[in-house]
Amino acid sequence: GAGVSQSPSNKVTEKGKDVELRCDPISGHTALYWYRQSLGQGLEFLIYFQGNSAPDKSGLPSDRFSAERTGGSVSTLTIQRTQQEDSAVYLCASSLMTDSYEQYFGPGTRLTVT
């Protein structure tokens, strides 16, 4: 079946603009995770959803970052007033349930802020 998909695959934006990144999890997966992969910082957790609620937002780096999930499926990560340090690959992952051992990752969205 289809895996986790993310769009766009690449996004170039100017500093100060807002961006939206989309994640489509595997059908039926209730848990959804956002991570960020950047040079020097490795892979960092941002936020995760169980259904439509976000029990853990502890990784969001600032209030410019927000995320929502609707219908227990698609999730959108929004970055407002982008800064150059936001440049990274944003990865989405999903798992059947929160305590399922395997997280399935999407291909990522490469964000470049100029």
Place this chain on the structure above:
Amino acid sequence: AQRVTQPEKLLSVFKGAPVELKCNYSYSGSPELFWYVQYSRQRLQLLLRHISRESIKGFTADLNKGETSFHLKKPFAQEEDSAMYYCALRRHQGGKLIFGQGTELSVKP
């Protein structure tokens, strides 16, 4: 604090040589430990987890609670093992993964 440390950014070995990718962790409790792998131009994927105690693609990893380590080992490296390897932990109840910085393994012919 929860932390995963992979001391080597790059590990280069010749084909057929043994390989060990180091991973140390700090966690106040009993975490679950994982190794994830990312081959060139592919997605990050699970390689193995400590609970299963299985060998995947010839790789094994043993959880050493005394040394708080979870090193990944393979007795004879192959060129197709070249990839980025991430050690990760999470609490038993599930949720987020905490990753190490990653080690790039390069296996030369």
